[in-house]
Amino acid sequence: MSLFLTIRNIGLGICLGLAFVACGDSKDSESTAIEIEKLEKQAPQARDSHYVRELLGIEKETSIFYLLKGKVGGKEQIGYLLIEEHKPIAGIESDTEEIVIDSDDGEDSQPLPLYVYIVLPNVWNEELDHYEFLSIPIDSQKLFITKDEKGRLKISGEWKSELGSEFNNKDWEQKSRMKGKTFIFTQDDTMPLREVSFVNVKETQSLENPTQEDLPISFNSSYTRPIILASKNPMLDSKVLEKLNEQFAEGAKDTSELANKLALLTQKDFKKFQAEKYIVDTEYVNSYGVEFIDSRILSLQVFNYIYGGGAHGVYSTEMESYSLETGERLSNDIGDLLRLDGTNKDALLQILTQKLETPFYKELLFDEVLPLKALPHNFFITSQGIHFLWRLYEIAPYVAGEIDVMVGFEELKPFVNPNSPYAYLFGL
Template sequence: MRVFLIFITMFFLACSSQNKDWQALENLQPNEGVSYVFEGKVGSKEYDLYVEILKIKENVYSVGAKFSQFEGFFEGFMDENKSFTLENLYLPQSFQGNFYFDDDILGLKAKLDTQGLIFDMDLKLSDKKLNQLHFIKQDFEQETFINGEKLSFHRQDNFIFIPYSTKLEKEAVSKLNTNLSFNVSNLQELRQLAQKEQEDFFKEQGFSNESNVEFINDHKLYFSDDKIALFLVNQYEYLGGNHGLSFIGSRIFSLESGEELSNSTKDLFKDTQDEIFLEFILRSLDEKYGYDLNYDNFELTPTFFVDEEGLELVWQPYELASYAMGHINLRLGFKELKPFINEKSPLAYLFE
């Protein structure tokens, strides 16, 4: 009998261990989500895959994904069987598959279709220090009538919470959560504080422009290794007029201390006014865009991203081109940028 009880206990402990990475998702409420970092082979090459899963309602989830070394984002849905189909928003690519458990590790198997070329994918949850985080997507809406016209106010935020179960030091997690999400201890507390911030923002902003108002503030994990985590910040603002304005930026954090690092090219490069450096940037822009850009009073953008392959510079709408052209981006390799990097930058190690 005792042996039987020990066996049963071990069985339940194993099941608990097997499901610990998925329980975070199973226990979510609507508009709560989990981000995972997977790693493994796509065809014969190694990739990281950043996956964001949002619970919409019972057994219905939206899924977003970004490959390292791939351009664009994939989006789609997952069903109750943990199966999904995702489409690239910018390129003719898609992949479909499902999540599974193997030796207590969360995995993902799928087939990637790139213009008829099919690649098998077999990825496992990464062993990076930050391989999982939680988030909530929260909407705040109000309506009013001004001069007989119905106006709406809408704000949507994506608030991030780093669980203390990661491999990071607790002090670093606490600092990260202070910077990202009010230093809360759970998603329920995060939702309460997020709601208060949105309400306070509405009291301050309201319908002061006497027009429809929309604000969107979205954070996504874009890149992480054992030293830093970089989040993509996507913001949109409409305060009346023909169209709104969008902004893309980054926030970078040390995973050792949790401190926020500089996200400006002025601190990353030795001299952003260096003629040789600027000539290299302008030549690279011409190779990609031809002569469709406006270089009058040209300045290096402060905005940049890094990933496993290199660095991406981003100019906001109107900085180099018309609003219709959107954001101007330029990807460059680490090696070709190394001569221009500030050796004192905490990101200098990426360019070695």
């Protein structure tokens, strides 16, 4: 699952509250806290959505991913940061004043508040079954965002969470290994790709219901696509950048052009909906998120959801990976990543079976699924290993969702195809 999509799903509108406190006795932690205090004095207004929008150039209906480097609790860490608009959800309490905004009121409507999500892709937490993360509304006044003298984003605070529900918050409080540690990150300007913008466009229509006049039919189509801007990524080859945008950004050159192209896609969906004369509520979602990024590869998660009546919709997630050296899309065929002759395949099936036999997974699966007889078709590249993903109904009922199992690089190394573009991640 996408790092950021998974976080959002934990509480359906996460609001993580941060507060500045002293953390630990290490000299590194103390120096980090001192640096944060200096930054606060320089720009105390850097805790406001409006200020951050102006500072970073965040437009309505857009979000921005940043690659970070810095420290958490005095220890060096890589960070993935997503800053995006977020509409408060009814019934979810937050430390911030509740703001009810209709994002469909037109161009003059008030921008939505901004939220921050940070993931530590090198810190897997077994108890959380996720990488260490935090999330916070900028308007909580408990997060600090500014730029340094080189124009690089800086973000700081304390690792502390409030997850939109008392149950989820207590679970995080008990299991997070980073809880209470001071952090400070700077945008990593040594990488060819350091910033990715995302544009969201949504088409919403309400139609007359021919069978129930008092119950109109709703139609929703939503697209969230990435685009790489040359001005934000000066170290990325221009031809590579153009090739990447041709593949996932409809060939757009900027966010406005991408928004226009996505609007055409939503309109096309609506025309199809009208032509087929559906008489049920219908929704389409196509959304991208960053899964992994280094100097050589950008790996994206693609989430698709379709609802056309019935008890629930159907969704799927897939990986799209691209070379940052050539701009080419890389294979997501598991047979290209791993050498799957008879012996290797059996050994890998045994490894995955053992991981699924743990109580966490086993109670979710269909009867007689184990031992596994076939490998999943989906996998995701992450900084810690490979995530194998089984689709809905493949080995478990709908209520269990897609089943995701991670296997570390070292454990998979004997199976890796040395000619795979991912082989370097395994030390080959």
